Amino acid sequence: MRFLLLILLCGSVSQSIRAQTHEKFQNAEVIYDLVSDNHGDQLRTLITRPKVSKARVPAIFFVGWLSCDSVEYPMGETDGFGTIFWRLIEQSGYATLRVDKPGVGESKGDCSSTDFLTELSGYQAAFDSISKYDFIDPERIFIVGLSNGGGTSVLVPRHFPAFFQMVLTAPILRASGSITSR
Secondary structure, three states: OHHHHHHHHHHHHHHHHHHHOOOOOOOEEEEEEEEEOOOOOEEEEEEEEEOOOOOOEEEEEEEOOOOOOOOOOOOOOOOHHHHHHHHHHHHOOOEEEEEOOOOOOOOOOOHHHOOHHHHHHHHHHHHHHHHHOOOEEEEEEEEEEEOOHHHHHHHOOOOOOOOEEEEEEOOOEOOOOOEOOO
C-alpha cells in the first residue's frame, strides 16, 4: 500500500514539474499569451522577443506539423524542429511566434478531434495577434511552414503586410506544384 502511494505521489509530482517547465533563452524573453480558434478554444501562443533590441524587429511566424505535439521545447534542441526554434530564437535577433494546437500544452480543446478549418483558424488568430506586439515590425514578417505546416502556411495570412516572405519546409505538393489537401 505504501509503495502504491509512493508511486502515485511521484507520478503526480513528475507531472506537475513537467507542466511547469517552460523555455528559457539566453538572448530572448518568452511571452505566453492566448488566442481563440473558431470553436472558442483558448490556444496558447509563445512569442519570443530579443533581449537586446530597442527597435522593432522582424518576426518569424511558425506553422506547425500534423501531430499533436507542443511547439514548446523546454529541454532545448531535442529534435530537428527544436533545433530550428532554438537556434533562430537565440541567434537571429528576430521575434518569433508559435501556437499550440487545441488540447496541446496549455491550450484548451482536443487535438485528436480538431479538423483542418479549426486548426487553420487557430493559426490565423495567432498570426492576426502579431499587430498587438509593438516590438514586431509588421512590414518584416516571415512565415515558416514546418512539415504539414508547409501546405497550411499559405492560407494563414488573411491580410498581407507590405513585406511578406514565406518558407515552406516539406510542403505537400503534387507534381504540378499545386498544394493539395489530405
